Amino acid sequence: MRMDHTALQFQFFSGAANLTDSACFLCIPGLSGGILLDVICRCKRGYPQEIMHTYFELDVNHMALFEPGKGYHYTDTGYVLLGYCIQELTGKPLAQNFRQRIIEPLKLSNTYLEFYEKPEEKREQAHAFMGSLDVTAFINTSFDWAGGGLVSTTKDLTTFIKALFELKLFRDPELLQAMMAKEGYGLGMGTYAFGDKLWYGHTGFWGSALFYQPEDQLTICITFNQVAPPFDTTQVIRKLAEEMR
Secondary structure, eight states, X not given: OBOOOOOOTTOOXXXXXXXXXXXXXXXXXTSTTOEEHHHHHHOSSXXXXXXXXXXXXXXXXXXXXXXXXXXXXXXXXXXXXXXXXHHHHHSSOHXXXXXXXXXXXXXXXXXXXXXXXXXXXXXXXXXXXETTEEOTTTSOTTTTGGGTOEEOOHHHHHHHHHHHHTTSSOSOHHHHHHHSOSSXXXXXXXXXXXXXXXXXXXXXXXXXXXXXXXXXXXXXXXXXXXXXXXXXXHHHHHHHHHHTO
């Protein structure tokens, strides 16, 4: 299962509507300004420099919707920038930070940053579909590095989100509170009212979803393997949550 991330609230650029119609263009919701299809296809690894090169090549940095701190717009680009910040501050590669700070302490034996690590156990990954088209063979679905390059399993993801809410990953509990918005979207995590309970989590572009209900310590981890399934995935998750009460 590939996990796809969202953006931090400080990221405020978008520009898909302003790009030339003549470009071979694949607009990825959540990635500011979109990414050219040929960049995604030729990017054999999740090279962040290719992402940012395209970002500036398309002049997305001049397409601000508002000033910093004045609003919010969904994008993955903030996570790519965070990946750069983590490497600069620690002097270590992002994959090593993930492994030393999260993967090894939580014993996530089937989680790794694709193209930068080899899995401990070789397993076939879930295929990604756009309608009936299986894009797994010709699109690098982990191309955005810190914005969605991790590969994991439902078991490891369940372990991760429980550890997150049990404060095993933070020294300061206020960091978790900052992620948990009273309603809507917090820092990297949304709040959802399923029945009479609040669930916290996120969905991914390729159809993955991870939610946690801390009151009863319940987890929903699922993938639909589909960008645009012909049904409301939120309603499916809602029904699952109601059945778990």
